Amino acid sequence: MHRFMMEFLVVSHNLWLVAASLVVALVAGFTGLTLTQDLSQRTVRQRKLAIALASLALGGGIWSMHFVAMLGLQLPIPFYYDAAVTLASALVAILIVSVALTLLHFVKRTPASIVGAGALVAVGILVMHYLGMAGLELCRAVYTPGGILLAVLAALVLCVAAFWVAYGNRRPRNILLGTLCFGVAVFAVHFVAIAGTRFVELPSFSEIGPVMSNEFLAIGVILASFVIFSSFLWVGVTFIVPTSAAASSTVEEAPPPVQLATREVAQPKIAEVVRVPCEKSGEKVFLPLSDVNFIRADGHYTQVYTDKDRLFCVWSVTEARKRLEPSGFLQVHRSYLINPGKVSTFVRRKDAGRCRFTSGNLPDVPVSRSKLKAVEVALGTEPA
Template identity: 30%
Template sequence: MFEGHDPYLVALSVVIAILGGYTGFGLAARIRGMPDASHRVLLAGAAFFLAVGIWTMHFVGMLAAPLPAGTVYLVLPTIVSFLICALVVGISLFFVSIGEPSMLRVASSAVLLGLGIVSMHYVGMHGLSGEFTMAHTAGMVVLSVGIAIAAAYGGLRAFLARRGGVQLMLSAVAFGIAVSGMHYTAMAGMRIVPPSAEAHHHMDGLAASSQMLSLAVALLCFVIAAGFLLSLVPDPRKKASANAEAMDGALDMPELPVADAGTAPTTSPKLRPTPLGGIGQPPRAAPVPRLPVERADGTHFIDATEVRSVRADAHYTKIHDGTRERMCPWSISEAEAQLDPNLFVRVHRSYIIAISHVTLVRKEGDGAVIELEGPSPHRVPVSRAKIAEVKARLGIARRSA
């Protein structure tokens, strides 16, 4: 498979694919809990770095191949190959980032992405021009398609896992090796055939030499390296969130003070629990039975019993009814004050959930994740300071005294 290839460029191509995967998956890991605007930016960034990593790996692999002297690269097919890669990566990530994707949607997206990667490869190969023709072994083409789809599926699962640290690096390494394996498998099935004496070779369109392509690839390598280094910088929002959660934990009070035997419990207002709000909030009004949501034709109202979760979105919130999210004009604090504390609980600085709709609780990192039922089940994060309260509300742990 690597016969005649430059070993240093082969190694570089694998490293580039790994760095592109790590940067793309690292950006994807930061999507959870972000407002819609940041969600779109991070999703676009993840798609961009994955596409650049895949495409750059391909052309570094092409520079490593023992191609005939005088080979040039047609500009149009080369650019089209990158556009194909960027388009299928963006579409696939978009499909699997909407709500909690089903296995069918993930598999379909993996097939689309895998076929897109293969199409990018062969369109890029079509951009080679010189005194030769190319032929491809059918078996190797089929095998490369299978490897590409498997790599795409693994990459999308890593995207959905949104993990960090060692798990993210292992996912990126596996993705980079798989994508590189697809490229070199396809290259192993390619044969360079000298043109016949009667054939007249001609070149159509603008062409670039290997040196020009090397400069473009070197620039993209710097872009990937810069993105990789930036992805290692700690997210300041995580630090701020951790500080806020630490403050929440410091301010958490027991629901009822512990009284000595034979004495009445203390009724000091400072020790009395404040539903959903904590200390320092004014007395709350009676819970509202319906919540306002905005649509194109005006403001509608949905019953509080239909609400699964409330998510902060800048100065507004998004109400999830088990099927989709709708914008609510309330802030997260106002929603917290309006909802019935017997039915809803604040589980994160940006999330409120309906406790009766919880179907799953799973520890994740320092916090936890909750899944809420509905036609489109979705998951929300639980901060470390709220885990004990949530478990107590669900009846799976005792409240500390």
Template identity: 30%
Template sequence: MLASAHNLVLVLPSILIAILASYTALGMAGRIAAARGRAAYGWLVGGACAMGIGIWAMHFVGMLAFSLPIPLGYDPVITALSLLIAIASSAFALWLVTHDSLPWHRLLAGALLMGSGIISMHYTGMAALRMSPGIQYIPSLFVASIAIAIGVSGIGLWMAFHLRRRSSHEGLLRVGAALIMGLAIAGMHYTGMAAAEFPAGSICGAAGAGVDSGWLALVVIVITMAVLGIALVTSVLDLRLESRTAKLAESLASANEKLRHRSLHDSLTNLPNRVLLEDRLKQRMHAADLEQKQFALMFMDLDGFKAVNDAYGHHVGDSLLVQVARRVLSEVRQQDTIARLGGDEFVLLTGLVEPDDAARLAESMLSIIRRPFQLAGHELRISTSIGIVMYPRDGASQHDLLTNADAAMYHSKSLGHNTYCFFQTSMVANAQQQLLLLQDLRLAMERQEFDLYYQAKVDAKSGGIIGAEALLRWHHPVRGLILPDAFIPAAERSGMIVQLGAWVLGEACRQLQAWHDQGYGDMSVAVNLSGLQFGHTGLVGAVRDALQRNNLEPRHLTLEVTETVAMRDADASILILRQLNDAGVRIAIDDFGTGYSSLLYLKRLPAHELKIDRGFVRELPHNAEDAAIVSAILALGHTLNLLVVAEGVETIAQQRFLTALGCDSLQGYLFGRPLPSDQFQYILHSSLRGPSGV
């Protein structure tokens, strides 16, 4: 037998080629599995060529590393056939591992077929030597090479299938797998070469090609490395592109989800908005029709929210709305829907089928919103008014349900806030009247339909006029004279009360200055402040502007704030009243005795007057309880160095009783009804002293 040898300079590159080819094949499997349509076929063809060339190059370089003591050469046709076999085997392997599953029977069959392909490629390449006599193979090593080829194929297929999906350790796993596969492929090749025996006197029929085996090996190595490198770089770049595309798609999907969420939810409270509410209301109505059941819908509007928003700013108002939403969510069931329609309006859609259950839920809503809110270092108190409708009794459409619930809510507000009302048909007409009134109210300022009437305020002892209270009147072109109780609530709900209050301040100061110019220099005028106006951030500026514009001394202006408004948020009220006091105006606490004053806060209020509510004066001097209350208020006021004014004095007996108790000033029909400025001026000119029947 001829003695054979291997050139180690070429053996090592052949092993490196096997490892690189294995690494490339593993990457190609992942790309084929991830691709779809034509792209998958393109990656399959490209991957098969790269992998096939790599395996064949390893084999061919290993053949070139082999030497005998006779000239050697390779038949180009047979060599090309071995390359095609390598590519075909690679294509089959890549196709197999791109399936969704790889059961053991399929893995075994694939290993047998691919192993057969590798064996065919190797021994076809050996046949390209065209030895004469033919190559003889040692049976044991020949069988071992076949076994190694099948085993390598099975291991390679299993690794490629499981590594095609990306993982956190994908890179390290692929390198390890490539090392195992590359060494196994090289082991199969060199086992097959070791099995070959060449008898003495053998001749290579393909010898004499004239190409040096060293240079041929270098060319094959360079070309193979280039092919594998291009395939590997392409795979990596495509993987990165796919990763970026996937991230972009994920970001786009996330952005679309956020946009969808925002389109269906309120941005401040994250509650469902009107769009989502209407969709869920539609579904609830459909389910109720199928099951022949009813359900409740509640329209909720916060009482006093505008005052908080104007007094402390929009950031505090927004925080208050968020806390209200959280409280309501904590009370409703998971299957119920609480939505914010905008501003301080909320709608609760609940599956409760009995009116009594809806009433209990409404009571719960009133209770939780009535509890104090701690915001910006202040204890804020608000309430809510609720209108309730039952489907299908109170409306057959979404529009009817929401409209009727809104009408019921406004009716609850007209009852004094902090309550709930079930819808009644008569409320629709009232709601329409309120809407028309609000529309007329907006035009009234432009048309100068408002006027101030003045009611005398007299000294209790002398009966002389010492001042007047300015009272707003509306001369409606159709309804005639309208008193404040009929339109002030609408003005507060719409926010027009701030503009209207500023006009009242300016007009009262102008009229008072006119009276001063006419010689009534000791006259003062009192102006009532609404709750919303009192809490408005521009109140102090509006007062100062009215005084400066009319060149009026601040001490002649008295601002009246009801006890209820002053005590709604005592800390904030003290701050506002101190600012007004610093501006020089006088402060009166109106309707005293009807609210829930705390003496601790009352003594801190920078007030100058207490006004006894007319409800305590009406039955004097015959009602002992009212007499005791009035006596107590007078004693309290004088103890705190406050002047005490009694309202609603209509009889001489009331006048005498109050004067005897020590009341400082009196107001009421006994001394004159509210009059326009020109008629009130006539009374001043007549130097009214004592009771008058006007």
């Protein structure tokens, strides 16, 4: 019997399903990382909901990728899955990812927290993989120390890289690069682990829960992938058509705009003795106010936007307003302060407005209804 159990089975893969597993991983990564974009501009409740949905997308994507790839696994014997263990592997992935996203969005974001979140997601992928493999019935996975070590290294390096890229600078390009890193991470960890795994036949079932065939598993994977791809289409529209453009489109269906003014504003005199303390690449830097375009609230802290960079600042938006308003800065929204001298275009649409800046790489800054008059006076489009 011992000789029978240690006779390794011949393994092959369906290449179409291997390719499909990579697509699932990439789509899940894009969906999850895009859902967490610009969360600092939302309420705590909205942030919690977004993190929950992103955890389902990323964690569910890890699970779906694994089992799409497993559907492509071809062995010379029939094999099944324990339903309870398979479900548990999905829940573990979702829960660990949710902890990582909570760390990124409810704790001060630092290089250490980004690395920690990436490492947590790596652990989630590894636990999901090996727990999912433990659910095999009528065959057993036999691992080699070298295979496990390579899988752990691949998971840590690629996941940390994915979150470092996606969260080091939250711009669309970085989110796309982070998506690529995440998708490759999930895909690579699975197949690196499989490369170091051998399979042996078992004579009987040892299930904890009900047994699922490949056909039944396929139904579950198809349903999970349908949800992920539907979410992908939804967030894709938001990603391709930015919120500012969508808002402008919505307003344009209303009556003609009250005012659309495009003007170059003279640079105001700003006291250079006042500088904004920021962090860049782990170092403390002090920006002259003339370099700052606008400041955006980010939880209890703020993000400072220059022509080329977005930097972390320990000031809250309230502290920034108190310090910078005497130097000419203007609060235009509860989450935004602007440097009027950097505004190139002001657009007013009915009861809302937007400020655009001399640097074409910067997003528009919304102007709330209660601040419209003050902005128009500051920019000289209305008399004081």
